[in-house]
Amino acid sequence: MxxxxxxxxxxxxxxxxxxxxxxxxxxxxxxxxxxxxxxxxxxxxxxxxxxxxxxxxxxxxxxxxxxxxxxxxxxxxxRFSTKIDVSNEKTLLLQACQVRRALEGLAVELATEYATEEQIERMMRYLDEIKNNPDGPITNLADKNFHQTIYEASRNTVLQSIITSLSTLFDTFWESAPLGQQSLFQDTFPFHPAIAEAIANRDKQEAAVQFNRLMDAIEQNIQNVATENK
Structure with missing residues (x-):
């Protein structure tokens, strides 16, 4: 089963x-x-x-x-979110990573062009919340808000709409304990300041590099969790 x-x-x-x-x-x-x-x-x-x-x-x-x-x-x-029927949670998460890498990767690149100073300040504020509350519930919310600010900063309403349509699926990364691991993604937080700095510096190439490192770390953490199909 x-x-x-x-x-x-x-x-x-x-x-x-x-x-x-x-x-x-x-x-x-x-x-x-x-x-x-x-x-x-x-x-x-x-x-x-x-x-x-x-x-x-x-x-x-x-x-x-x-x-x-x-x-x-x-x-x-x-749309998509509640219609997805993937019974193996690890497979679901890895497939979600592929979609997230494509969509959010584009948002990160666009944010280097269009992010306002206010949006960059918000990103930094969320990073401070994460840094000051590494083990508290506020961490996940601040992380989610950080990424949503990037989506907003892309200034691409079609892209934002697509990401919103997948919100329930993407919330797996922030609002649940996937694979039974409460802190599966917490060691990826150090990549966030590098992404924010690259966006602030309008460095599209560096922003893409840092975001892909973040996604590589997430996918590796998922792969490292031993799960059983029952």
């Missing part, structure tokens, strides 16, 4: 919300049940429902309006 892929509660809730929309033939502009109703229907907390809806909104599947409710936005936009 193959190892079952772990899913977080909000991911399961997101899939159930999608199923509800599809099974009821809902279209753009149709209103979903209230947060409280969905919480009761799915028997999960309102927090998990909010996280699920935020993920679906990022993929432009639903739209949330303060004080008005949640509406179907674009039913055709529910």
């Amino acid at each position: 193959q190892k079952i892929k772990k899913m977080q509660l909000h991911e399961i809730a997101a899939q159930e919300i999608v199923n509800y929309i599809q099974e009821n033939g809902m279209q753009k502009g149709d209103k979903l049940p209230s947060l409280e109703e969905m919480s009761k229907l799915l028997d999960v907390s309102r927090t998990s429902i909010r996280e699920a809806l935020r993920a679906l909104e990022a993929m432009e599947f639903v739209k949330m309006y303060n004080g008005k409710g949640v509406y179907v936005d674009d039913p055709s936009s529910y």
Whole structure:
């Protein structure tokens, strides 16, 4: 038997919300049940429902309006992330690395051209958070924000949209314990300052070199974890 892929509660809730929309033939502009109703229907907390809806909104599947409710936005936009069915977690992570290397590598190169001083300052601030809290939960959030700032600095809305559509998959690197390892990617943090410095110096070649070193380290760490297919 193959190892079952772990899913977080909000991911399961997101899939159930999608199923509800599809099974009821809902279209753009149709209103979903209230947060409280969905919480009761799915028997999960309102927090998990909010996280699920935020993920679906990022993929432009639903739209949330303060004080008005949640509406179907674009039913055709529910893309890659929850449809991927790769039962071997190591294989999933390595395939995600290939996609991330291509997409984020391009974002890094574009950021060397277009990053504003404010965006560079933000990157440095997130690096300080990582440095000052090496073992705390803030580290993963700061790391995620660092990379998202690079995406933003690319100034390529199509590229950002594609990366957003893969957000649930990419969150594997920041919000879970892949392969049962809580700190699988922590020793890659030293590469981050070199990437930020290259972006600040507008050095596209060095930025690409440092980013690829980061991805090489991540892939090597994944390969080094002994896993079994059961």
